[in-house]
Amino acid sequence: MSDILVSEQSAPGPGGSGRPSGRLLEVDDLRVEFRTRDGVAKVINGVTYHVDAGETLAVLGESGSGKSVTAQTIMGILDTPPGFVTGGQVRFHGKDMLRMSDEERRRIRGEGIAMIFQDALSALNPVFTVGFQIAEQFRVRRGMGRAEAKKRAIDMLDQVKIPNAKGRFNNYPHQFSGGMRQRAMIAMSLALDPEVLIADEPTTALDVTVQAQIMDLLAELQRERQMGMILITHDLGVVADVADRIAVMYAGRIVEEADVYELYAKPAHPYTLGLIDSIPRLDEKGQQLRTIKGLPPNLMNIPPGCPFNPRCPMAQPVCREKVPPLLQVGPARASACHFAEELVNRV
Amino acid sequence: MGRYLLRRLLQLVPVFIGTTFLIYWLVWAVPGDPFAGKCGERRCPDQYIAFMTEKYHLDQNVFVQYGNYMKNLLQGDFGQTFSQRDIGDIIATAYPNTLKLALVALAIEAVIGLGAGVLTGLRRNGFLDNLVLVSTLFLIALPVFVVGFVLQWLLGVQWGLVKPTVSSEMRWSELIVPGFVLGSASVAYIARVARTSIAENRRADYVRTAIAKGLPMRRVVGVHLLRNSLIPVVTLLGTDLGALMGGAIVTEGIFGINGIGRAVYRAIVTKESATVVGIVVVLVLVYLVMNLLVDLLYAALDPRIRYE
Numbered sequence: 001m002s003d004i005l006v007s008e009q010s011a012p013g014p015g016g017s018g019r020p021s022g023r024l025l026e027v028d029d030l031r032v033e034f035r036t037r038d039g040v041a042k043v044i045n046g047v048t049y050h051v052d053a054g055e056t057l058a059v060l061g062e063s064g065s066g067k068s069v070t071a072q073t074i075m076g077i078l079d080t081p082p083g084f085v086t087g088g089q090v091r092f093h094g095k096d097m098l099r100m101s102d103e104e105r106r107r108i109r110g111e112g113i114a115m116i117f118q119d120a121l122s123a124l125n126p127v128f129t130v131g132f133q134i135a136e137q138f139r140v141r142r143g144m145g146r147a148e149a150k151k152r153a154i155d156m157l158d159q160v161k162i163p164n165a166k167g168r169f170n171n172y173p174h175q176f177s178g179g180m181r182q183r184a185m186i187a188m189s190l191a192l193d194p195e196v197l198i199a200d201e202p203t204t205a206l207d208v209t210v211q212a213q214i215m216d217l218l219a220e221l222q223r224e225r226q227m228g229m230i231l232i233t234h235d236l237g238v239v240a241d242v243a244d245r246i247a248v249m250y251a252g253r254i255v256e257e258a259d260v261y262e263l264y265a266k267p268a269h270p271y272t273l274g275l276i277d278s279i280p281r282l283d284e285k286g287q288q289l290r291t292i293k294g295l296p297p298n299l300m301n302i303p304p305g306c307p308f309n310p311r312c313p314m315a316q317p318v319c320r321e322k323v324p325p326l327l328q329v330g331p332a333r334a335s336a337c338h339f340a341e342e343l344v345n346r347v
Numbered sequence: 348m349g350r351y352l353l354r355r356l357l358q359l360v361p362v363f364i365g366t367t368f369l370i371y372w373l374v375w376a377v378p379g380d381p382f383a384g385k386c387g388e389r390r391c392p393d394q395y396i397a398f399m400t401e402k403y404h405l406d407q408n409v410f411v412q413y414g415n416y417m418k419n420l421l422q423g424d425f426g427q428t429f430s431q432r433d434i435g436d437i438i439a440t441a442y443p444n445t446l447k448l449a450l451v452a453l454a455i456e457a458v459i460g461l462g463a464g465v466l467t468g469l470r471r472n473g474f475l476d477n478l479v480l481v482s483t484l485f486l487i488a489l490p491v492f493v494v495g496f497v498l499q500w501l502l503g504v505q506w507g508l509v510k511p512t513v514s515s516e517m518r519w520s521e522l523i524v525p526g527f528v529l530g531s532a533s534v535a536y537i538a539r540v541a542r543t544s545i546a547e548n549r550r551a552d553y554v555r556t557a558i559a560k561g562l563p564m565r566r567v568v569g570v571h572l573l574r575n576s577l578i579p580v581v582t583l584l585g586t587d588l589g590a591l592m593g594g595a596i597v598t599e600g601i602f603g604i605n606g607i608g609r610a611v612y613r614a615i616v617t618k619e620s621a622t623v624v625g626i627v628v629v630l631v632l633v634y635l636v637m638n639l640l641v642d643l644l645y646a647a648l649d650p651r652i653r654y655e
Contacts, residue, residue, distance in 0.1 A: 077559050109560065110560045110561035111561060114559070126553065126650075127574050127575055127648065127649050127650060128571075136560070136562070140566060
């Protein structure tokens with residue numbers, strides 16, 4: 001079954017000549033703004049990242065950093081208005097999705113790129129059974145009959161390790177526990193065997209013990225299916241386990257991108273450093289927790305220069321004047337800080 | 348579910364008794380001589396009055412009268428008019444006509460109201476949205492008899508598109524214009540409620556999920572969005588059937604339809620209290636049954652509503 005899918009999808013369309021980078025999914029200099037009555041909020045200000053088959057990219061950032069909006073733009077579920085894409089590309093197999101017809105984009109959803117959401121209770125339709133919502137994928141997108149779709153849906157519930165999958169087929173979302181609901185959500189998004197899975201804070205709404213189970217399940221499924229996965233989170237602990245690479249976002253920009261080990265060992269941006277330092281540590285028990293002082297910038301009025309400069313302990317006059325570009329600071333890592341070299345090279 | 352239904356049916360009993368008693372009491376408490384004008388120009392003979400008083404228990408207090416009435420009613424006997432006509436017959440001829448008219452009105456409400464509500468709820472602030480908002484406000488503000496006479500005159504007399512009145516055969520096609528008149532205010536309310544409900548649910552997370560699944564927009568709206576938005580609309584539609592039937596007096600008058608509106612009007616004018624009570628009692632039943640149906644429909648629409 002997966003062979004059929006791959007052959008269907010790996011053929012790039014006639015317009016897929018973009019840049020022959022061979023990347024599975026690339027976000028290139030994406031810009032999004034929200035036009036509200038109070039003014040224009042520049043939510044995404046030139047985000048660039050990519051994910052390849054079989055790897056997990058973690059997108060890390062505080063609320064309002066634009067990590068979810070980027071994902072919504074990739075999926076084409078950005079609320080317009082108020083959200084408008086003002087520049088950049090989202091290339092899937094080299095083809096810019098932002099310039100595709102609605103019908104072309106729709107076909108990619110679920111089958112090429114699928115998404116799971118933070119709160120499975122509100123993300124699942126309350127008035128349809130969980131089984132119906134999974135089987136719907138097979139019936140509508142694959143044209144299967146009722147019985148076959150049901151069989152496949154139960155098989156999906158099995159794959160996400162829902163006990164008694166057959167019996168739970170006819171349950172409604174509110175009859176599931178939080179963890180089981182998120183499993184059902186995962187089953188639904190993986191039904192069409194997508195090449196990329198975007199997981200938008202998939203464990204935020206769950207108990208800590210359940211969080212670990214869901215992350216393990218996601219990591220396992222990702223490995224088995226060799227999917228590319230974009231894991232959106234604000235939780236550094238979650239990231240360390242499963243991610244291959246990390247992109248840190250701040251005020252709608254990528255401020256640092258690195259391999260997961262290097263990023264933890266030697267952050268090349270003061271914001272990343274602040275994030276790592278603010279994790280509670282047992283060996284510093286009793287001392288006050290370190291925090292990043294100040295608040296994220298108002299996106300309607302981003303400070304000139306580096307958007308992090310008002311909160312940055314290392315800020316110099318240049319930081320208030322020049323926006324630091326995202327530059328290479330070593331093999332496969334980049335940072336948007338005027339003093340990235342100093343940070344990486346300090347001992 | 349079975350137990351819930353039984354309990355709901357049992358609850359209907361006191362409500363039914365309470366409402367019917369109130370109606371009975373109010374109607375019989377209307378001042379004036381029930382025999383005035385019954386015997387032409389002259390005063391009715393004492394013998395007649397004595398006979399009728401005996402027959403209708405007019406000398407008893409209202410509780411006894413009501414008890415007698417209910418006893419007969421439970422055996423399917425609505426009693427007789429003062430001119431010895433079976434009230435059951437009057438009800439049996441008038442009700443189907445009104446029901447037919449009310450069903451046409453309800454269908455028009457559902458189709459036009461829901462259609463307009465869905466279209467405008469999905470695209471708010473567009474031309475269509477403003478058109479619907481203004482026209483529904485217009486319909487709500489206009490009294491039914493104005494809508495009725497204007498449409499009758501325009502479509503029936505001036506342009507000759509339809510017959511100005513409805514024939515005694517009550518063909519469905521003849522009922523479209525009267526049905527629209529009867530349901531005009533409700534169409535407007537349904538459209539507005541549906542619009543709000545659709546617009547609210549349009550931004551719901553599960554709609555976003557349905558889009559992210561790559562379902563065609565038709566299915567996202569028609570299956571995922573509509574089902575969740577229908578609950579307030581169904582409430583309005585269900586409870587409206589009773590209101591439509593009770594409110595058909597004006598519409599039936601304008602279009603010459605022989606329904607309960609006319610029957611009740613005639614009965615009130617001629618002080619035929621038993622007829623008034625009989626017709627209204629059936630109307631109460633319609634209300635009660637529709638309310639129960641609406642409650643049962645909720646569960647079909649939203650599985651989170653449980654009947655325990």
